[in-house]
Amino acid sequence: MNSTSQNFQQGLNTKRIYSTRSFKNGLVTAILGLATLLVLSPLVSMLIFLIKEGASSLNWDFITQLPKPTGEVGGGMANAIIGSLVLLSLASLIGVPLGILGGIYLAEYGTRKFVIWVRFAADILNGVPSIVWGMVVYAVFVIPFKTFSAYAGGIALGLIMIPLIMRTTDEVLILVPQGYREAGYALGLSRWRIIFSIILRTARKGILTGVLVAIARVSGETAPLLFTALGNVSWSHDLAQPIAALPLQIYTYAISPYEDLHHQAWAGALVLMFLVLSINIIARYISRRKAYN
Amino acid sequence: MQVVNHQFKKNELLLKSSVLPDISFKSLSALGALVIIVLIALVGFELYEKSKISIHQFGVGFTHTTTWDPAADVYGALPFIYGTLVSSILALIFAVPLGIGSALFISEIAPLRYRQMLISTIELLASVPSVIYGLWGIFVLIPWMRDHVYPGLQDALGFLPFFKGPIYGVSMLSGGIVVAVMILPIITSFSREILRSVPDTQREAAYALGATRWEVIRIAVLSYAKRGLYGAGILGLGRALGETMAITMVIGNSPVISSSLFAPGYTLASVIANEFTEATTDMHLSSLFELGLVLLVITLIVNAIAQLMLRQLTIGEVEKA
Secondary structure: OHHHHHHHHHHHHHHHHHHHHHHHHHHHHHHHHHHHHHHHHHHHHHHHHHHHHHHHHOOHHHHHOOEOOOOOOOEOOHHHHHHHHHHHHHHHHHHHHHHHHHHHHHHHHOOHHHHHHHHHHHHHHHOOOHHHHHHHHHHHHHHHHOOOOHHHHHHHHHHHHHHHHHHHHHHHHHHOOHHHHHHHHHOOOOHHHHHHHHHHHHHHHHHHHHHHHHHHHHHOOOHHHOOOOEOOOOOOOOOOOOEOOHHHHHHHHHOOOOHHHHHHHHHHHHHHHHHHHHHHHHHHHHHHOOOOO | OHHHHHHHHHHHHHHHHHHHHHHHHHHHHHHHHHHHHHHHHHHHHHHHHHOHHHHHHHHHHHHHOOOEEOOOOEEOOHHHHHHHHHHHHHHHHHHHHHHHHHHHHHHHHOOHHHHHHHHHHHHHHHHOOHHHHHHHHHHHHHHHHHHHHHHHHHHHHOOOHHHOOOOOOOOHHHHHHHHHHHHHHHHHHHHHHHHHOOOHHHHHHHHHOOOOHHHHHHHHHHHHHHHHHHHHHHHHHHHHHHOOHHHHHHOOOOOOOOOOOOOOOOOHHHHHHHHHHHOOOHHHHHHHHHHHHHHHHHHHHHHHHHHHHHHHHHHHHHHHO
């Protein structure tokens, strides 16, 4: 009898302890859920405002017309949209080949020690503030040629792309099974044929995804363009001259005191967001069907 | 014999023809890898070279004097270093608990079928350009905070020096908040990667002992992933320090050191962005380059620490496996 009541008492205690434990569990679950909601809420708010504020100013003129002189209503960002595409092409010309080549070296050729250091260096370079890239390119390409230019802007963005693409290429190539390389050797192929015909073919989707993600990343960069591409209120017909870019134009309009330009900035942001999003979605679509093969 | 010899020569020729492209391709790809080393040297060298005039003129005093006066050609970096550090630390205070919390929710609690959707949304947030965060910051978030959050904060905590003074909207606190919003998805993504590397057997062992889900997270997951999560936080710090556009748009751009978080501030990256193309004297430009050098050194140290922490984790795992 005595022992039964003791058991009963113990059972009650256990139950009480368990209920505080399960209460704590519920509380933490709620807190973590709330944290997630808070993290996601800026995106919701941003999308709502981008569409609400941007769509009202987004019209055919916006993507086909030049900016109007300050004070006049209307006009568009056609030069900035084309300018951004030009800058991205220039950047890709530099960043894509060098990034992929370096990635191949890291994954296929390098000695262990050297590779560890270069990977570390690339990760560190990825952390260099983008405005610092702008300053460096200004020092190396703008001062000697005495002019801001599309070339300088493209180079700044291209340099940012190199370590990004290098690391993703490296990571994708390492995923290619060792057996594929051995199969190549067994056929008597030389190293570069193995890399070209087997490894790169196998990993091409992963590499392409990495390239697209890097392009998406630099397409929104503003800071490195401030002192390289500079911006331009009109069309630029010469790559050795300053060129307009979408993020630069958004920035200039956003900090201007004119209500009308703020609307234009929102419309520009909507276009830029659309550009970045579509590149990312294409990248995800490609990589969804397996990173390699 | 003749035939064999002929065959042998043919093989040798084939071999040679395949060795040449092999070596040239190897050197070509090595060039790609070397570019990284060259770039690091170039960045450091150029910033140092261009800031020489300023380094020579102001010496070490540059980093701890507070006058920044282009008209008198006198330059001191302390307000900007202060602004950069304070806004980044504020950003971390907001972003680290939220980032790790949401990563825990996504990887430990959220039902599997929603998990991928949540991950994609976070990745989407990470890809939003800085200038769009800035635009949203000045026209949406900061006005809202100024009207609805800051006054209440001042009423409740106004006795602290941090929350004294007039509220303009643009301020150190606003800068910290906008940067926090920007680094949140980065911290969440990295933390989630780290949590994913925690072996399931750890969790199963804790469940087998009768732990609740929170206890599993606390005992099995957090203790295992601690170092990596610190690394994710420091990586976020690295991003926050170098952030330029968004913070320039909301921090107020005024080189004062104020104890109040409602007062405007200025960061290294912002002053470079604002004054670089308008620098009139060599000394002004050189001082801006020196600010860039200071910024580079701070971010390099922070990033190196973050990489080492994350790396140690992965190397540790490899050794255990």
